[in-house]
Amino acid sequence: MPHRQPTPLHGVACAPGRAAGRLFRFVPVGVARPPGPGEVEALERAVAEVRTALAPAGEARGSADEDLTALADVQRGLLADPLLIGRAREAIQGGASPVDAVEEAVVAAEAMLRGIGDPVMAARADDVRSLGDRLHAALLGQLHPPLPPWPVILCARTIPADVLLELAVPRGAGPRPVRALLLERGGPLTHTAILARQRGLPVIGGLEGLLDRVRDGDAVLVDGDRGEAVLHPDREAIRRFHERGPLRTDRPASALQQWANIDLPEDAAVARRRGAAGIALFRTDGLLDRRGAAPPVAAQADAYARALQAWPHGTVVIRLFDDPGTGPLGPRGIRALDHAPARLGDQVEALGRAAARAPDTHLVLLAPMVTSPVELDRLAAVVAARWPADSPPPIAGVMVETPAAALDLDPLLDRVAHVAVGTNDLLQLTVGADREDPAVAALLDAEHPALWTLLERIGQRCAERGIPAIVCGALAAEPRHRARLASLGFTGVGVGLADLPGSASPQG
Amino acid sequence: MTQVEVDIVNALGLHLRAAARFVEVAGGYPCAVKVSAGAHEVDGKSLLGLSSLLARQGSTLHIRCDGPEEGECAAALRALVADGFPGIKSA
Incomplete structure (x- = not known):
């Protein structure tokens, strides 16, 4: 062809x-009946609609986005301009259709601006055309x-x-x-x-x-x-x-963002200095002693607060105790609901207390080893019972690292606003080979098509819902996988401090 | 009719955003507003008209208000320009 x-x-x-x-x-879709000749009210409605659409764009982004506010001011000015809207109104009163009248006024304004002979003014002609297109879309009931x-x-x-x-x-x-x-x-x-x-x-x-x-x-x-x-x-x-x-x-800013995986609260500040987009995974298992016992709630809260306070207005994903030492198929992660409920409750309370000490930080409470939505519901009940009432509530997150979670993802996504993908576990559980056992190490092939079939599914499902999905695990640190991960819909990778872009810089 | 003259003091002159503020203030009064910076006179309530003046820092704006509340309008516009369009970042 x-x-x-x-x-x-x-x-x-x-x-x-x-x-x-x-x-x-x-291109705009959903064309309605265009307004007929003389319908001045149709123009007024279109102007009002475009003006309304301008306002929240600026405000929703807050004062941080000076450009948008400036732009909205200018567009509002154009929407009240006698040389543009006034001229269109006169043309409609003279019997033109609103669509034609807007076109006529835009063409005249463009010619006027280009006629000045100043390149900046000529560029404003394109801005006027853009506003004209928007008015046309409003007149025709078109939507983006x-x-x-x-x-x-x-x-x-x-x-x-x-x-x-x-x-x-x-x-x-x-x-x-x-x-x-x-x-x-x-x-x-x-x-x-x-x-x-x-x-x-x-x-x-x-x-x-x-x-x-x-x-x-x-x-x-x-x-x-x-x-x-x-x-x-x-x-x-x-x-x-x-x-x-x-x-x-x-580049990380425009494709996959690079988030940091950390094990110590102190590393949160290091990750920030090295340019991480956020904390993808704070593995809290480092706080546990050898028998899997956790420190008291107050000490835990101190540790979590230190990590959170390093990221004002940022996102810190804190993973619940995962107990990897119990073996890949044992009572790990969210299974603490049954095998260590008191410890789990304490951890949730400690996280809640820490959240109150860093109210500007987005805390994602990440549940590991999830296989069913029931587990997330039970965790939500623990949070409801133990999270301090005056603490900002956590963002629910799920770690997708079992084939069960990957294959039956929708009910999990109904319950969370953040997804982390643990590819190390996902791979070992998919190929059924313990990653701690050197005898089967060759089976742990990060290129295995089955793993990527699951990843594709996860990335697409999350992208469909606009849920941030961060890939954590060894394969995320390898640049050769990143374009593929980005194309599958993942929004970021979680990497160790040494793999962050700023890790070679002097301040790191 | 009330006429005032005022020099543009802000670095970027009567750029689009400053003009938008001018139009916003002028639009708050019922009188007619005409502005010139040289031979060319434009509608002071038209953003396109004002920006077509290409009035830079140091040039003098002639503002002519005619109609109800013309005195207040002229004073408000004069203050806006003389103060360098306060509230606009990098004006």
Whole structure:
């Protein structure tokens, strides 16, 4: 088929960076009956709708996002502008349809701005076009299509900068839902391009007619540095592309985030200095003595609080005692519900007390060795009974490390907001080989297709729900697995302190 | 009619966000507002119009208010510009 041939695309470099992925055509869907000639109220409704949509975008992100607030101010100003909305209103009163009237006003404003002969003003013309597209969508009852639950390369005519930010910033600890942007319109001075550059999102503009030439799911390579892309790349194109430079998505900020696995509370601060995205796994087993007894509640709370206090406004995932020493198939992890209920209750209470001492930290209470939703419900009952009432409640997390959990994941995901995948246990339980036994070590092959079948399932299920899913375990530390993990929908990896990006720096 | 002149003091001049604030203040008064920075005069309630002035730091804005509450409006706009658009980061 001719359209599957590698096709170079030449546009305008708007924001640097390199990305590879699947295209998603971001075209409004759900067209309603367009309003008829003279319907001024339809314009007023559309303006009000767009204005309302602007407000929460800025506020929801808090004062931290100055850019969005600034942008919303400007767009609000345009929505009240006599030269834009006033002109459209007059055209409707003169008998034009609202859609035509908006188009007419946008075209006139664009011409005025380009006519000034100032590149910044010409870029504002693209912003006005973007707002016009948005008004059209509101007039036509169109909605933005929901993004697929995996990272995409978005293809659109224009994208308002604030919509772009909604789409392109990671949700929670997740990866960017959008890896790069291909636009039919626009240049490097548009608000969209400026904000994309600030956030490291590659953008190519000026790709006229692109939407008509591509389909959802088309493979594409994006070189935002050069303003070039390759549609339907073959092996040769892929090889050449990767020779030129690394993918933007190879970087932790834009693809898999690197979280830290720690064993000591003190390591939480070290992980932060070394640039970890959060604490993926604080293994609390180090607090246990050789017989598996835990320290008193107060001492435990001190230890947990030290870890939490190192991450104000960050996320610290604390795993309940796992007792790995009892063997891979023994009364481990959440099975403490039955074999060590008093110790489990104490640990929950200690975590609750620690949470009160670090109210700005998101504490994820991670349940290990889960095989059934009943276990999570029973744990929730323990939390309800022992968690101090005045402590911020924990975020429920599940460690997916048994084939049972991986294969019957949905009921678990109904109950949690965070997933950690323990690939070491998942592998040894999948192939039935004790990882402590050297006689069967050769069976523990991290490339085993069965393991990856389970991982694919876990990644997709979590991505579908937007639940952050962090892969912890030996394979997560190996860079060669990361692109594959990212493509499966995982949002991060948990690695040891030595594997963090900043570990070689002097401050580490 | 009330007329005032005021120099732009903030570093970025009457950039889009500053213009948006100007329009917001002007829009709060019923009088008509005209602004010029040279020969070109624009609607002081139009963001597009104002930003098309390309008024930089050091240039002088001529603000002309005509209608109800014109005095208050002119004073408020004058103060806004003279104070360098307070509240706008990196103005």
